[in-house]
Amino acid sequence: MTTFPSASVFFQVLINGVLLGCMYGVAAIGLSLIFGTMRIIFLAQGAVMILAAYCIYWMATLSPINPFFGFLLILPVFLGLGWIMYKGLFQKVAKAGANPSLLLAFGLMVLLEHVMSLIWSPTTRSVITSTSTSSLTLGSINISVTRLIVAAVALMATALVFLFLKKTMLGKAVRAASEDMSAAALLGISPTYVSAVTFAIGIALAGVAGVAACITYPFDPFFGFLFSLKALIAVAFGGLGSVGGPLVGGVMLGVLESMSAYTFSAGWADAVAYAAFLLILILRPEGMLGRRSIEKV
DSSP, X not given: XXXXXXXXXXXXXXXXXXXXXXXXXXXXXXXXXXXXXXXXXXXXXXXHHHHHHHHHHHHHHHXXXXXXXXXXXXXXXXXXXXXXXXXXXXXXXHTTOHHHHHHHHHHHHHHHHXXXXXXXXXXXXXXXXTTTTOEEEXXXXXXXXXXXHHHHHHHHHHHHHHHHHHHSHHHHHHHHHHHOHHHHHHTTOOHHHHHHHHHHHHHHHHHHHHHHHHTTSOBOTTOHHHXXXXXXXXXXXXXXXOSHHHHXXXXXXXXXXXXXXXXXXXXXXXXXXXXXXXXXXXXXXXXXXXOOOOOOO
């Protein structure tokens, strides 16, 4: 076990964890939105992230476009992809309940993994940017410019989703449907349309998280399942019922992993995160920031 030799080392590890957690948080928001309306755990979230990562890899390899423009390019493309996926795959299955939808999401994950493996091969890829080796120095603390940009994009994406849900009529319809789909339908809100919009936004956020992942880490076709687990843990940490909760949960997870990796070893980071996940589910299943349900006796 390693202790922190100085305050600067502690803050360095803390900042690294916060920046890592912002990437988890974006994926977690998309997962939370999809669960809120369809009541399914979309296991293919990580595979969709890696699909976006390969799209950016192709773009960076075949064109002179800066990979950072991928954040802008991937958003409309994956919004459309999410709409098509819902209409073509999940619309009818969702009516059958959560279990068939969960199995379909698992099947989609496996399909995407193997299709990506056939197209790009299982070889690990990476996307090099102009800031890959750049860092900001604050005293004795070094902050990766790439991770700082990723964190800024995560905060902007969270703010945009928050404004959409709070300030637009369609966003308010999504919130109403996530609270009670049957009551929302009685008020004239189309459950199918709202679900399609929410699913599309969730896939778009997965695409944004995929761009963040590919400019930060090497990846392969089967790397996505790990991100699905991390997004699920972030949702469990932050709780459902808000946009900020999953982002905060992602930051908590990133800090926990960063601290565990430094204090024990890199191999312990995932084990500590999964152990904390189980404790949260046992002690506070609604999440650290989730609203406690009130049961009438």
